[in-house]
Amino acid sequence: MDRVNAIRLFARLVERGSFSAVAREEGVGQPAVSKQIGALERHLGAQLVLRTSRQVVITEAGQAFYEQARQLVDDFDALESSVGDRQHSPRGMVRVNTAPAHGRLCITPLLPEFFRRYPEVAIELSVSERQVDLVGEGIDLAIRHGRLVDSSLTARPLAETDFVLAASPAYLAAHGAPQQLADLDAHRCVVFAKGRERYPWQLKRAPGSDETVSYVPHGKLFTGDAEHVRAAVLCGLGIAQAPHWLLADEIRTGAVQVLMPGLQPARVPIHAVYPAGRRVPMRVRVLIDYLVEALA
Template sequence: MDRVNAIRLFVRLVECGSFSAVGREEGIGQPAVSKQIGALERHLGAQLVLRTSRRVVITEAGQTFYESARQLVDDFDALESSVGDRQQSPRGLVRVNTAPAHGRLCITPLLPDFFRQYPDVTVELSVSERHVDMIGDGVDLAVRHGRLVDSSLTARKLSETDFVLVASPAYLAARGMPARLADLDQHACIVFAKGRERYPWALKVGRESVSYVPHGSLLTGDAEHIRAAVLSGLGIAQAPYWLLAEEIRNGQVQVLLPALQPERVPIHLVYPTGRRVPMRVRVFIEYLVEAFGSSGV
């Protein structure tokens, strides 16, 4: 048994949750993956996974082993990368978590050039509006919007974004242009909400920060739907500039009441503090920091 390879397969089994998924990644059959995991279990004298007809369950011993095994795999990959021709050619998987709309509009368009520079690195994008448990979910990096409060994470600033009031020219032609904060009461607003809780818009009147609770016929907790609603002429929304940057530049969307615009919101790339960062993750961090700095979004 190749113990390093078996441990690598086990780590991916925990993260993928499926023998067949690991087999597809490695280009081998599901029985071959199961056979290597079984050999690893016999070598360790402990059951790492419970196999059922529907899913794989990681045992308590397996979860304990995973924490050290993942670090071992990272260390081994770093050792390989530091020797010979691989010194300038990092390889392996980088797991990145981001919000769905930001990933689609701001991260994915940057990947072609990254893969040209680092053809042996694979990026796994997971998308979620919630903040994931980075260690528990096996995530290397996460994109976080807003002020950071988690001191257990190391952060690299990617950019800052304006939060702007926006509407389509078609909507404004039909309903008129608001000239002051009070005018918003007469307009249809596209409301960001979770459940039935409407999130207020953060605005600035002079030097004072104010909260405005919007009212409208459409409530959604998804940025993609806010984007689609603005482009469909359904009303006024407050949104991060990057969500509609291209449409603002080409005139499909208009920014309203710029004097009410609040302070810019930072966007960070975060990763767990105190853990060694593999070379493949380091090059992806540096690439994103440079790419976002160049784009200005």
């Protein structure tokens, strides 16, 4: 038994929650993963996993072992990387999390050039509007928008983005264009919301002013997905406040018009974040460096 590999597989099992998920990531059959975990349990003389027909349950001994195993795997990867950095090109899987729309519009189009430069690096791109637990879910790198609040993460600035008020020419032809903040009350808005909570728009009270106000939009469409905000604007359903990158192509071609640019707030930062206190593997470092260059 390769004990280091078995420990690595067990750590991935805790983070992924199923033998089949680990097997897919490793490119092996599920029985091979189960066999390795079983051999590790026999070597340790303790049951780490309870196997049922529906789920994998980590035992108390398994949870205690995982906390040490995760650090061991990280240390071993760092050791390999410290030597490999000098001898080889980066290789291996980088697990990246980002918001769905940003991933599709801004990250995926950058990957062909990245893979050309680093042919032995693979990327698992997961998307979510929520802020995932990087350590708990085994994520190497996340791309986050706005002010950062998690002090347990290391952050690297990638870019800044403007927010815009935008609508289609068809909507503006039918309803007119707002000229000042108070005019928005007479318009339909595309509302970004989660559950019953509407996200307010941050706007300057007047052009050239440093004072910002929170405007709670109202309308007939509520959505928690940025792609649907984009689609709604293009369909002429109303005015939306959105990051510039979400509508950049349409703004450039005139399919969407920017409204009252003087009322927009300060730019919003975009960061790459990763767990603090760990040596960053070479494969992750080159991806971060590439994103900094490409998004600049």
